[in-house]
Each structure stands twice: as structure tokens, then as C-alpha cells.
Amino acid sequence: VLAHASPGRIAAALDAGERAGRPIAALHLLCHGGARGSFFGLMLDGEGAGDEPALLDPARLQQILAPHAGTLRLVVLAACDGGNPGRFGGLLGSAAQMLHRAGLRAVVASRFPLSTVGSSRLCGALYGRLAAGATLEQAFLAARELLLHDPEQLDWASIQLYSRVADG
Secondary structure, three states: OOOOOOHHHHHHHHHHHHHOOOOOOEEEEEOEEEEEOOEEEEEEOOOOOOOOOEEEOHHHHHHHHHHHOOOOOEEEEEOOOOOOOOOOOOOOOOHHHHHHHOOOOEEEEEOOOOOHHHHHHHHHHHHHHHHOOOOHHHHHHHHHHHHHOOOOOOHHHHEEEEEOHHHO
16 A cells, blocks of 8 residues: 555555565556546646645556556556546547556556446455456456446446456
8 A cells, every 4th residue: 555646656666566576466546537638647646745736647657657567467547537538539548548558467447437436346346356266357347247236327337447368
């Protein structure tokens, strides 16, 4: 658990895990999403103690996580619009797309706003099923099925799984 996560602190934690021989295999980013211009990013803490929160754009997130693509097996972006590519014709694509293009094996993200309750249910079902031995696809589908039962939200339709058959 990395409280008050900033881009630099996330990068340092990933690097430290690899140096210690205990690389991080799953990264769960629980934060707000934000928009700037034509793209959506993640709102993280600033690097300094008094710094304002900063919008981490998809390209910078890719720079931070791509060096760990060999060991980082799953990234969950529990944030609004983590899978939203922005306006049609946007050059970057979504944060999830950028990570997947960089070689990360699996990314789970929400294309649209994700409710607080939906985020909690997604995590409970996804990680609960994974811990019980389900495949990522099975766990993802179970989470989506659970979200489908909330008539007040469309979280079930918004969450996406980016993965490759070749990565297992």
C-alpha cells in the first residue's frame, strides 16, 4: 500500500520491489480520473508535501510502468475514465490503451465514470476470484456480472479488460 501516491513514489516503489527481488506483480491504482484537453488521466498527489494534486497523463503513466512490463502482470485503474480514449481522433488513447500497447499483460479500467460502490464491488469480486484460483478472464467476468445487478449504475458496461491471448 502506497498512501499519497505520486508518479515518483509509484516509480520508486516498483523499482525498489525489483531491486529487492520481489517485483510487484499487480498494481491497483485507486484514485480520481481527470481531464485535460482531449485526454483523460489519473489524479495523483504531487511530489512535494504541499504540492497540489497532479494529472498524470497516459503517456507519462506508460513511461513509468513500461519498464516493469516483464514482471507487472496486472494493472487495475480504479478511476473514472481510465479506459476513456478522449475525443475521437485523440492521439494518445486512454491510459489503459497506452499501458497495453507498452506490453503490460493485462489492464482493467473503466471507460466512463466509475461509482464508488462499483469500484469496491469490482475489487472484491475480481481479487476474490483470483485468490480462489480463477483465471483473470473468469474473475473479470464475475466482477462484471456482479456489477450488472445494480440497476442504479452502468459500471458493468464501463469496465474493460485489455489482455492478449499470447500472454495467457
